[in-house]
Amino acid sequence: MPRRLGARQLAQIESRLRTFFTDLAEDLEELEADTSMERGVDAEDEGDTAADEALLGVSIAIMNRERDTLHAVVEALAKLERGNYGLCEDCDTPIPAERLMALPWAPRCVPCMQEYERDFA
Numbered sequence: 509m510p511r512r513l514g515a516r517q518l519a520q521i522e523s524r525l526r527t528f529f530t531d532l533a534e535d536l537e538e539l540e541a542d543t544s545m546e547r548g549v550d551a552e553d554e555g556d557t558a559a560d561e562a563l564l565g566v567s568i569a570i571m572n573r574e575r576d577t578l579h580a581v582v583e584a585l586a587k588l589e590r591g592n593y594g595l596c597e598d599c600d601t602p603i604p605a606e607r608l609m610a611l612p613w614a615p616r617c618v619p620c621m622q623e624y625e626r627d628f629a
């Protein structure tokens with residue numbers, strides 16, 4: 509049987525999620541400012557365009573990944589408020605405490621996550 513989370517662990521997870529949320533939101537703001545700047549400046553400089561485009565692509569990929577994580581963090585906080593935190597989104601079984609301590613915004617248990625990644629990756 510997987511261990512369930514105690515009140516102290518839940519409080520710990522909640523504060524970690526809130527910290528993650530703040531950090532990610534700040535990061536995203538910076539990335540968004542950077543990418544919109546890059547887009548504007550080098551329009552005339554043909555030689556650098558390809559390199560800039562590549563860089564922009566990387567920034568956008570990071571931004572997208574951070575947005576996904578931010579979304580998962582928000583979901584996890586909402587679940588904490590609703591009192592159903594720690595249940596797998598797909599099969600409703602409790603996600604093992606070890607997994608949640610390692611990845612507090614994990615929305616699914618390991619088997620469901622593997623299946624999800626197989627379907628959407």
Ligand SMILES: [Zn+2]
Pocket residue numbers: 596597598599600601616617618619620621
């Ligand atoms: Zn599951």
